[in-house]
Amino acid sequence: xxxxxxxxxxxxxxxxxxxxxxxxxKTSINNLQWYRQNSGRGLVHLILIRxxxxxxxxxxxxVTLDTSKKSSSLLITxxxxxxxxxxxxxxxxxxxxxxxxxxxxxxxxxINP
Amino acid sequence: xxxxxxxxxxxxxxxxxxxxxxxxxxxxxxxxxxxxxxPEEGLKFMVYLQKENIIDESGMPKExxxxxFPKEGPSILRxxxxxxxxxxxxxxxxxxxxxxxxxxxxxxxxxxxxx
Numbered sequence: 001x002x003x004x005x006x007x008x009x010x011x012x013x014x015x016x017x018x019x020x021x022x023x024x025x026k027t028s029i030n031n032l033q034w035y036r037q038n039s040g041r042g043l044v045h046l047i048l049i050r051x052x053x054x055x056x057x058x059x060x061x062x063v064t065l066d067t068s069k070k071s072s073s074l075l076i077t078x079x080x081x082x083x084x085x086x087x088x089x090x091x092x093x094x095x096x097x098x099x100x101x102x103x104x105x106x107x108x109x110x111i112n113p
Numbered sequence: 114x115x116x117x118x119x120x121x122x123x124x125x126x127x128x129x130x131x132x133x134x135x136x137x138x139x140x141x142x143x144x145x146x147x148x149x150x151x152p153e154e155g156l157k158f159m160v161y162l163q164k165e166n167i168i169d170e171s172g173m174p175k176e177x178x179x180x181x182f183p184k185e186g187p188s189i190l191r192x193x194x195x196x197x198x199x200x201x202x203x204x205x206x207x208x209x210x211x212x213x214x215x216x217x218x219x220x221x222x223x224x225x226x227x228x
Contacts, residue, residue, distance in 0.1 A: 033216060042204060043156070043219040088155050099208065100169060101146070101217060103155035 005104045006089055012110040019076040021107040023089030024069075031092045032065055033101070034074050036085045043088070046074075079111045115140070117207050117220035118187075125226045132192040132199070134223045138207030145188045146206045146217060147173075147180060156204060162188060195227045 007022045023032070031050045035043040049056045049065045049072065056063045062075040076083055086108050090101040118137040126132050138145050143164050148156040158172040162182040173180065177195075182188040192199055202224050206217035 035219075040224075042221040043206075045216040045218070048216055090156075099217065100158055100161060101148075101156075101206075102158065103148075105153075105155045 006087070006107045008107060009105070010108045010110075012112060013079060015079060015081055015111050015113050017079055019079050019083070019109055019111075021074045021087055021089075021109070023072045023074070023104055025072075025089075025091045025102075026070065027091075027093070029067075029091045030094055030099070032063075032072050033090045033092065034061075034063060034072075035088045035090060035103075037088065037106070038085045046087075076109075079109075081111050081113050083109060084111045085109060117205060117218050119203075119205050119220035119223050121223060122221060123224050123226070125228065126195050127228050128196055129194050132195050132225055132227075134190040134192075134203050134205075134225070135187040136190070136205030136207075136220060137187040138205075139218055142207035142209050142218070144208045145182050146208075147188075147190050148204045148206065150202045150204060150222075152201075159190075192225075195225075197227045200225055200227045 005024050013019055029051055031048055033048045034046040036046055037043050047058050047061055047063050049063050060077045065072045086106040088103050088106045090103045092099040092101055117139055120135050145162045147159040149159055150156045160173045160180045161169040165184050177193045179191045202222045204222045205220045208217050
């Protein structure tokens with residue numbers, strides 16, 4: 001499996017419920033980032049967590065990172081229809097001081113009204 | 114401050130033609146990255162450039178593909194003699210200078226369709 005692999009591949013929940021997506025990776029990382037992609041659009045950066053951090057919050061988003069298990073999770077609380085999108089984790093490795101991102105295949109999240 | 118701009122947004126080419134994709138990074142950003150996304154898949158890194166330099170092209174096919182980021186003007190991803198398998202969305206991202214923990218800012222992408 002490739003670096004930054006999301007689980008599940010697809011998730012469908014009711015509006016108001018919490019959505020949890022997981023990401024596993026294989027190699028050492030500098031940081032891990034989560035992005036959202038609406039259908040047919042570009043990527044929107046959601047949150048970045050550094051390798052020395054364990055948890056980070058941003059609004060309704062909560063990200064955890066467990067470097068011993070090489071895994072991360074993204075929790076969206078109180079989901080809304082507008083959260084319907086694909087969510088990708090990306091691991092960052094350094095090339096001459098700048099990042100090369102390796103993306104997983106994403107989780108397609110559907111929020112049902 | 115305008116975001117990352119890509120054009121065209123949609124490009125249709127016949128097999129054997131050339132495709133030129135342009136990317137203007139955000140103001141003040143001198144690092145540009147190109148990614149390719151096949152349907153129902155995540156983004157795959159292709160190439161990383163700084164002004165007038167290719168830093169890492171490990172994700173770019175050896176033949177038919179080339180990229181540049183001149184001193185003036187946008188970054189260009191060029192695909193020669195396109196084939197149907199080149200049909201994909203191509204995304205450009207940029208980041209500021211000298212930052213190891215920064216996010217990458219993505220453009221809206223160019224959707225290439227090869228007939």
